[in-house]
Each structure stands twice: as structure tokens, then as C-alpha cells.
Amino acid sequence: MIITAATALAALGRTGLDVFDVANDVGQVAQSVGLWIVAAWMMANLLSGTYTSSHLGVGTIEYARVLSAAGLTAGAIGILSYLTKFNLSRGFFVLIFAIGVPAALLWRWYARRLVHRAHARGHLLTRVLISGSVAHVDEVAAVLERETWLGFRIVGALVPSSQPLRATPRGVRVVGTTTHTADSVLAEKADMVVFTEGAFPSAVDFRRIAWDLEGHHVQMAVVPSLSDISTGRIAMRPVGGLPLVHVGQPQSLGASRGLKRAFDLLGATALLLLAAPVMLVFAVATKLQDGGPVLFRQTRVGRDGELFECLKFRSMVVDAEAQLPGITHLNQNSDGVLFKVARDPRVTRVGAVMRRLSIDELPQLVNVVNGDMSLVGPRPALPAEVRRYVPDVQRRLHVRPGVTGLWQVSGRSDLSWEDTVRLDLYYVDNWSLVQDLSILARTVHAVVRARGAY
Structure with missing residues (x-):
């Protein structure tokens, strides 16, 4: 909707823009390529992953992808216009992105505020199970409970059978053991299971849990043994099927x-x-x-x-x-x-x-x-x-x-x-x-x- 509105406003605003030569055919050009521009921009958003739910509402990646999609669209339009010698109004081209990009970013920001407000009021929550040793379960629970705007509701914990408890020291209810992860996740109707240290003895066990949860629309997240490190310092580089996490140097200097x-x-x-x-x-x-x-x-x-x-x-x-x-x-x-x-x-x-x-x-x-x-x-x-x-x-x-x-x-x-x-x-x-x-x-x-x- 925002992209369509930006395109329409660009066509209307171009007639009053004195920076470029007057173009009397802006309306005709906008009608002929406007829908294609809207479609191309939306496709660029899909390719850039701006609608990926895992990055919505958290961090700056969402905004970066919106900018990336706009840049990809602008570049594609410019190249095609040059190759086909299409007489696209420069004012129309500039206004589309001058209006559309800030509007898209502002909408994302406002939508994020609405979602965070809903989370704070107990709506749109994600039911989360935390799997791992008791100490690590409480560490993750402390973060999720502190950052209520994330919208995570902890419904229970899965701990190793060697640590039989009714609840963790922090008060998280123990609903099962790590050896029966899939059964407990389905029984509690969890939307997400967070694996921390002690959740599985080997990568093979994690792979089997993933197989058991396949097709049940349950998100899986793994908390690595790294804390308080920004995403800008982390790069995932798989080597021979082994996911290596490269961590950049601290930035105090x-x-x-x-x-x-x-x-x-x-x-x-x-x-x-x-x-x-x-x-x-x-x-x-x-x-x-x-x-x-x-x-x-x-x-x-x-x-x-x-x-x-x-x-x-x-x-x-x-x-x-x-x-x-x-x-x-x-x-x-x-x-x-x-x-x-x-x-x-x-x-x-x-x-x-x-x-x-x-x-x-x-x-x-x-x-x-x-x-x-x-x-x-x-x-x-x-x-x-x-x-x-x-x-x-x-x-x-x-x-x-x-x-x-x-x-x-x-x-x-x-x-x-x-x-x-x-x-x-x-x-x-x-x-x-x-x-x-x-x-x-x-x-x-x-x-x-x-x-x-x-």
C-alpha cells in the first residue's frame, strides 16, 4: 500500500517539481510503468527478506533490508531504462524513492511500536519452552522476562533427567526432560523451543529433535555459549557442514x-x-x-x-x-x-x-x-x-x-x-x-x- 501510494504521489508531485525540465507525459508514463515499479519493488522486498518474521520487530536488520530492497529496485529501474532507452521522468523516479523509502521506514517503526505495546499488554505472545540445564534455563528466562517487549511467554522448562525438579530456582515450571523434547513441546502447545547448554548431548540428538518437530510449525532457537556480543561482530561461515561462528574483536579502541x-x-x-x-x-x-x-x-x-x-x-x-x-x-x-x-x-x-x-x-x-x-x-x-x-x-x-x-x-x-x-x-x-x-x-x-x- 505504501509503495503504491508513493508511486501515485510521485506522479502527482512531478508536475510541480521545477528542478527538472517540464514533462507533460508524466501521467502517461506513470500509468504505463507504475504498476511494474510497484511489482518490482515488492519482489525486491521478498528477495531481501523484509517480510521474514524472524527479523520483524527486533534489531536494525529489518530497516536495513527495507533500504536494501529500495536500492535494488532503484538500480534495476535505472539499468533497464538505460538499456531500453525508455524515457522515464527523472523527477518521477526521484520522488518515488524520496517519498516511498522514508514512508516505509516510518511505517515499520510505527508497526513495531504497536506490536511491542501489544506484547506489554499480554497480546500476540509466543509460547516458549526452554530446554537445557537448570542454571542455563534460568539465565535465558531472566533475559526473556526482563525484555517483555519481545513478546515471549515462558510456559515451562525441559531439564536433563539427572536434575529432577518441579521448578527451577527462578520459578520456571519443569514440564519434562530433554530426552523427550518433541513430546513436551507438542503437549504444551509451544510456539518456540529455545535450546541452551545441556539441551542435547550431541549434534545428532539435535538433528533428531528437528526431525520430530518437522511439520508442526514450531520455531527452534539455539542460545550459543556467547553472550553480550552484537550481531555486527558475528559471522556464520559453514565449513564442511560445520557451522563456525566467527567473532570480531571488541570495539573499545x-x-x-x-x-x-x-x-x-x-x-x-x-x-x-x-x-x-x-x-x-x-x-x-x-x-x-x-x-x-x-x-x-x-x-x-x-x-x-x-x-x-x-x-x-x-x-x-x-x-x-x-x-x-x-x-x-x-x-x-x-x-x-x-x-x-x-x-x-x-x-x-x-x-x-x-x-x-x-x-x-x-x-x-x-x-x-x-x-x-x-x-x-x-x-x-x-x-x-x-x-x-x-x-x-x-x-x-x-x-x-x-x-x-x-x-x-x-x-x-x-x-x-x-x-x-x-x-x-x-x-x-x-x-x-x-x-x-x-x-x-x-x-x-x-x-x-x-x-x-x-
């Missing part, structure tokens, strides 16, 4: 080089210019409220452990640091590394508004321009927190801390310390400029929702 720095400098400068009026209003409001300083300066740990002065609008009373020992009992973080209080009594009225909208963090754009921080990166840590880091967590310091990051768009203060570390390490190891742009876009939504903003 790339997240510290010139391209990211140039992106940060240009982006922070532009955002500072746009945010200047808002920053001025809240700076005045903060000063008028109690006469204290507008900015709160705090020592934070930057890249490679270097200390810097992190800037924020002051959202608490002037003597907030002195009052901290008296409210430590309100700490809601059981992990002990971070201090979290949902309703901190030290926060001022103006500060509460700034925190809800993340306006208090706008001065950190100056830190970005100075090179102490990045637009996107791990949460800037306090020296006291860093002193309690275990060796693996120290890797967070390999890149500049960010004004925003995966931690912010995934829940901010609602996250546990373990989840915060996991997201930060994922970002450090899997950095890409596309991911930075995606996080910045998601930050707008997170700020509007104000989830975990306290």
Missing part, C-alpha cells in the same frame, strides 16, 4: 578514536546552541530558589581512570553532601555500589523538574566539548565507586563516560548494579556509530517517559 570524537564535538556544540534558552531559564530558576550556586561540580572518573570535574545543574539543597550520612538508610540499592533514593529529601522543587526531564545533565555537554565525556557512553562513576570495582568492571573505564547511554535508555535508576554493568560492558565491546545514533534517538523517548529518573 574504536570508541576512543577520531570518528567518535568528531561526532561528539559537532553534536555537543549543536545541542548546546539548541538547549541554551532552556538552560538559561533553569539556571535563573535555580538561582532564585535559594540563592545558591547554579552548577554542581563533582569529581568523576573518566577514560583510563583520569579524574575530571563533571558539571550538572544543582538539583539538591546547597549542603546535600553534608546531609548524605544522615540518609544512607534510605538507599534502595542492595548491591552497595550505587546510592539510589527514589524520593531523596535533598532534591529541590526546581531540581525535581530538572531531574524528571534530565535537564540537570545538560551542562555535561560542556564536558563533551572539552573532551572529558562523550555524548554516548557508560555512566560517569564516582571515585569511591571505582575503588570497589572488580577487574571485569574496570573495562567500563576504557572509553569516555557518556551524557547518555544504554543504561539510561534501559531504565536508568530502576536498573540493578548488575544490569548497569552488563549494559555498559556491552556498549564498550560492541561500539558502533550506528548504535550511538540509535541510543541518542531512544534517549528522547526515555526522557519523555521519565522512567527511573530520580
Whole structure:
């Protein structure tokens, strides 16, 4: 429908386009080739796999395939027009894709939002069985239960007969053993079975399970012994029937080089210019409220452990640091590394508004321009927190801390310390400029929702 509408709008819009020579036969040309263009574009979508259900609603592959199909169609039309010397209006050709591609991407995004909303309300769910050892079943269950937008409903677990249980420690009901996978999947009417470590002793056993499920429209997914690695670093290369998974090097060095720095400098400068009026209003409001300083300066740990002065609008009373020992009992973080209080009594009225909208963090754009921080990166840590880091967590310091990051768009203060570390390490190891742009876009939504903003 979108492709057809884009073609019709291109034909109508071409008559008013002054960039190219006036073409009086646009309507006739559109009628003669319009349907063929629509058919070719739809065929390109099929060939590119844009309708493949396994990639719908998750990740960026869906959008990449939409762009690939559009490029394939444009290339095919251009080549055929040249070879056949067909007088196709250039304006008509440009408008088709100028209208159609953004419209298709926008529709995909909106449809994804609708599906995710339906999943959150308990609709369109996929019934999932998890097969494997008890510990690995709980690991997978934790992820699926946390990411509710995926739409997976766990209906049970299949564990080895050597681990007889009624339920896993996490509470997943055990409905059978891994030796009778197919029977249990059919009995529970599962739409998908997820195999994790311990689900089958050899590849031959997995092949037999696949044979037993053939024709029953049950999806099968295997969780490899790899975690927190982006698809961009993974390539499947079969060798003699053996599927080898090649994993690229971590990208922490790339997240510290010139391209990211140039992106940060240009982006922070532009955002500072746009945010200047808002920053001025809240700076005045903060000063008028109690006469204290507008900015709160705090020592934070930057890249490679270097200390810097992190800037924020002051959202608490002037003597907030002195009052901290008296409210430590309100700490809601059981992990002990971070201090979290949902309703901190030290926060001022103006500060509460700034925190809800993340306006208090706008001065950190100056830190970005100075090179102490990045637009996107791990949460800037306090020296006291860093002193309690275990060796693996120290890797967070390999890149500049960010004004925003995966931690912010995934829940901010609602996250546990373990989840915060996991997201930060994922970002450090899997950095890409596309991911930075995606996080910045998601930050707008997170700020509007104000989830975990306290």
C-alpha cells in the first residue's frame, strides 16, 4: 500500500517539481510503468527478506533490508531504462524513492511500536519452552522476562533427567526432560523451543529433535555459549557442514578514536546552541530558589581512570553532601555500589523538574566539548565507586563516560548494579556509530517517559 501510494504521489508531485525540465507525459508514463515499479519493488522486498518474521520487530536488520530492497529496485529501474532507452521522468523516479523509502521506514517503526505495546499488554505472545540445564534455563528466562517487549511467554522448562525438579530456582515450571523434547513441546502447545547448554548431548540428538518437530510449525532457537556480543561482530561461515561462528574483536579502541570524537564535538556544540534558552531559564530558576550556586561540580572518573570535574545543574539543597550520612538508610540499592533514593529529601522543587526531564545533565555537554565525556557512553562513576570495582568492571573505564547511554535508555535508576554493568560492558565491546545514533534517538523517548529518573 505504501509503495503504491508513493508511486501515485510521485506522479502527482512531478508536475510541480521545477528542478527538472517540464514533462507533460508524466501521467502517461506513470500509468504505463507504475504498476511494474510497484511489482518490482515488492519482489525486491521478498528477495531481501523484509517480510521474514524472524527479523520483524527486533534489531536494525529489518530497516536495513527495507533500504536494501529500495536500492535494488532503484538500480534495476535505472539499468533497464538505460538499456531500453525508455524515457522515464527523472523527477518521477526521484520522488518515488524520496517519498516511498522514508514512508516505509516510518511505517515499520510505527508497526513495531504497536506490536511491542501489544506484547506489554499480554497480546500476540509466543509460547516458549526452554530446554537445557537448570542454571542455563534460568539465565535465558531472566533475559526473556526482563525484555517483555519481545513478546515471549515462558510456559515451562525441559531439564536433563539427572536434575529432577518441579521448578527451577527462578520459578520456571519443569514440564519434562530433554530426552523427550518433541513430546513436551507438542503437549504444551509451544510456539518456540529455545535450546541452551545441556539441551542435547550431541549434534545428532539435535538433528533428531528437528526431525520430530518437522511439520508442526514450531520455531527452534539455539542460545550459543556467547553472550553480550552484537550481531555486527558475528559471522556464520559453514565449513564442511560445520557451522563456525566467527567473532570480531571488541570495539573499545574504536570508541576512543577520531570518528567518535568528531561526532561528539559537532553534536555537543549543536545541542548546546539548541538547549541554551532552556538552560538559561533553569539556571535563573535555580538561582532564585535559594540563592545558591547554579552548577554542581563533582569529581568523576573518566577514560583510563583520569579524574575530571563533571558539571550538572544543582538539583539538591546547597549542603546535600553534608546531609548524605544522615540518609544512607534510605538507599534502595542492595548491591552497595550505587546510592539510589527514589524520593531523596535533598532534591529541590526546581531540581525535581530538572531531574524528571534530565535537564540537570545538560551542562555535561560542556564536558563533551572539552573532551572529558562523550555524548554516548557508560555512566560517569564516582571515585569511591571505582575503588570497589572488580577487574571485569574496570573495562567500563576504557572509553569516555557518556551524557547518555544504554543504561539510561534501559531504565536508568530502576536498573540493578548488575544490569548497569552488563549494559555498559556491552556498549564498550560492541561500539558502533550506528548504535550511538540509535541510543541518542531512544534517549528522547526515555526522557519523555521519565522512567527511573530520580
